[in-house]
Amino acid sequence: MTAAPLGTKTRILDAAEKLFGKNGFEETSLRDITAEAQVNLAAVNYHFQTKESLIDAVILRRLEPLNRKRMEMLDAAGETPSVEQIAEAFLAPLIEVDIPNVAPLVGRVFSNPAQFAVRVFLKELAPVVRRFDQAIAAAVPALTPEERFWRLHFMAGAMTHMLAMWDVLPMMTSLPIHPVDRGAVVRQMVQFVAAGLRAPLVAKPPAELDKERT
Amino acid sequence: MTAAPLGTKTRILDAAEKLFGKNGFEETSLRDITAEAQVNLAAVNYHFQTKESLIDAVILRRLEPLNRKRMEMLDAAGETPSVEQIAEAFLAPLIEVDIPNVAPLVGRVFSNPAQFAVRVFLKELAPVVRRFDQAIAAAVPALTPEERFWRLHFMAGAMTHMLAMWDVLPMMTSLPIHPVDRGAVVRQMVQFVAAGLRAPLVAKPPAELDKERT
DNA sequence: GTCTATAACCGGATAGAC
């Protein structure tokens, strides 16, 4: 059952990752973490100085390789990837991540406005967004920069919601989706998002179109 | 500037709504709230007993009328609404809500897995979801129940992300979207989501399709 | 209904022995 004994630092990171994802950053105390990791309370401050820098360490340990994978998948799709390939490169690495506890953690990171959105986004995510934005521009040249901005965030939102709600989704339906097949979700999502990215441009408010019809 | 003097209870609700949306539930203390509301600390416990039941009161005060509006818009779209009408009824009332501070509050509610997702969702949101699911089934009969489930949550995720990220979105782009035109966002979102709802069904994993092409 | 004062507790962080 127990693998090679992990170092204290790694045990803290693993425990924090699990509890942060499950209960949130602010609602998880260092005491919760050290209890879960079975290490001493003071070890956290010795290895990570403050709670905030522990949070950053927990996030960056996972986010960096995941974003690298996204870039690699997009690169592997060639010069002019289809919207399906773009969507899959953006979504699959995060949805299908096979490390336990990571999906809800990343979901929390991406749905917290002030806390990290700025501090993590600008530093770690901006290049990824720029790269995917360029790919979308090439795949759907009719889109204006504003339209690409919105659609890229619609795609990100659909993904974030899945990551964050992963564990509670089965409770929201009577359908037999326990446990969720992540490959199937990616395929559904790629299909949905690709159609959205290719959607005709907005001309008039839909409300006005409805009025004209009557 | 100051309107008719509000009651203590209302001032607490307003202050809590603002701070919960801005900083989160757990990270907002009752002291923060009473300072913002300019009422005494003990007034919170007198009117709401505990912090948790204050949170519920803050949420339900806004969520109930918003969900009623969504239902009314869907009803107003007639017997068999188009996917555009379904999307607009689902999205517009929340995105275009004109009460200050409510958008980020609702965004936080919808992106918190455990905290309320179950306790609020099952009680307050389940009928709404059921109603929209039926409408989607009528508008796109080819979809299986599972596919409707996923696509409905993709739509919800795109919306939630917009609500939660509202105030920080301008920091994530160099485009001139300050302050965000919410009507325009709804139109963009309806277009995106409607295309996603109408997307062709998933047959094979996109990865396999890519392999076949080479 | 509204206030002051305080109880009772929990949080992050650190000092200092080993």
Place this chain on the structure above:
DNA sequence: GTCTATCCGGTTATAGAC
């Protein structure tokens, strides 16, 4: 590097005067 013990500020909640 790891432990125990502790500091200290902030938290919810309540008792009791007005």
